[in-house]
Amino acid sequence: MDPPRLPRAVIAAAFAAAAAVCAQPEEQRGSEAESPPPRLPMPVANNAVAALETSAGWSVFSFLGIDSTKLWSGVTTASFRWDLGASEWETIEPPPGPGRLAATAQPFDGRIFLFGGYTVAEGGAEQSLPQVDVLDPETGVWTRAAPMPTPVDDAISGVWRDSLIYVVSGWHDSDNVAAVQIYDPARDAWAQGTPIPGPPVFGHAGGIAGDAIVYIDGARVQAEPRTFVLETSSWQGRIDPAEPTRISWERVPGHPGPGLYRAAAVAVGTRVVFAGGSDNPYNYNGIGYDGRQAEPWSGAFAFDAATGAWSELPAPDTPTMDHRGIVIADGRAFIVGGMTAGQRVTGRVTEIRLRP
Template identity: 45%
Template sequence: MRGLGGKYLASLFALLTLGACGQETAEQPLSATAEFSLPVPMTNNAVAMAGENPVLYSFNGLKSGKSWQDTSHAAFACVISTKSCEEIASVPVSEGRLASAAVTVADKIYIFGGYSVAENGDELSTPELFAYDPDTGEYSRLSDMPTPVDDMVALPYQDRYIYLVSGWHDEGNVALVQLYDTRTDTWRMATEFPGKPVFGHAGGLAGNSMIITDGVAVAGLVDGKRKFVAAPFAWRGDIDPNDPARITWRAVDAHPGGPLYRMAATGDDDRGLILFAGGGDKPYNFDGIGFDGVPASPTDRIFGYDLNADQWIELGKLAKPSMDHRGLVKSGSDYYIIGGMNADQAVTAQIMKFRIDD
């Protein structure tokens, strides 16, 4: 087991004061801490946004104790307009879940898998798929993943389909691309991911194209234990609009600055941009300590892949370095990072936001 573990140059503009600190800054930040936060610190949580009056959601994750007992299936809703957060009904599973994913399609939030951790450290990839209805506050159990995965990339397409790209399954990474149809509650396999199978990678989808980058690969055994290494690669997948299961993959340049683990990422259809923010400088156990025993450090980078120009662009910096994310959420012109770990590997309740100019 893994163990506990541009075509255009965009610039970030200053946002509001650092409301969580109640102080104004002498220099305007490139991003800001939002004026509300999660009720409790949470990291490795699945995040989504839904509603005409936009609400940010957090599902599952790890609480501040960072032990197997701190895995959580709690859920929270944060109303942007009122800058308020509250706990909502938990995900209906008996144990906490780490490294799950949440995706909004047609006004419902789909929550995929994750893994559970036993007292002895054993980890199990879980198969469950739930749909959460923001209007009723209820969860519905749907068809299980054919191959249970966690720490995968989950991407919505055409407001109907959801791709699960690579990820970890119980004893190792898989190269599968599993395709879920929200209208028929059915699964099928899409064109397999051609890169080295990974977990903790990041990606986004805009138009008919996705970018998948970084993550952690297994590089053989050392003293009978798996050796985990960062995977400095990037792949572009172009979807056949007439058949969502057909993806033409090709390798693209790795992003500058070296690979990062568990970045916050999303696709922006309006800009033809796949956006990445934060992430750890090395692979690590879920307590934030690297597999090499050295604590991981978060980055404050924000960058993206311009699909039209077919190149990486640097976009700015976060107000604070942050890592251990399962998604980046966009509402209006603002992007949000919900929870995560800070520079001391401490779990945080903070919500950060930033915006990019055209």
């Protein structure tokens, strides 16, 4: 029998002591004269985010995360909604169950699907959750979908051809997994896709652009001594339309800037856009697994799955890290919450530009 594996918090402490979205076409973007977005009702980081068009117009959602204490007790269920044009966010009914971190959300067919995440106990024990919660924004009612076969957190997700939702790699209780789990909302059923060929990671960033899954970097497990280190690699997987569980993976050239952990990302047409993140993997308090304070990176860039080329984009006004994604609403792109310099949890909503 293999020896038991330690949770991330335990490994981090030991090491420190020793050493998506399916988006609108960009030409439909809203006016440059739009008013700036309001701040969240409270600072929150590592929150799941999504946006979709409702009967009230375009709406942006934030679920779960960690508050400004950055303590295990600050892991929250707090959830919010902002209708574009409104002067403030409103508090909404949270998903059922405990507060958790590192969940991922995707809009699909007028609903929002919220996958996984992990809880943190007072003693530091962490548990990845299998649950899939579904929000109907018209009624505010949550329902439960079929659970993930392998519970994961800190994964990436994306919607393919308005039919399937892919959940790629991530952390499962005591180690990363290479699994690509595919959820079919029409059948409320799961299938397994071709696993990623690179090192399994958590805190990576990416999305699905056309038939391409694109993701970068994240944290991988180092065996000796067992800890977490930054994985600097970029990958593209081509989904076979005739057999969507079959994915042809290939490594692509490295992206601009440093390797990144918990950057924000979203698919826009044939491109996947990335912004922020940190070059030092860290625990939920913003302190690196190497004992150093993590700081946000200030840049942004995009990968075009149609051409295989990277391009640099204008940097966000405020560098941030600790994200689950970028959201696009009515053609406008937003980073919601996160951590700014000095590991400060923020309620700021930053609008970013998708073109140079």
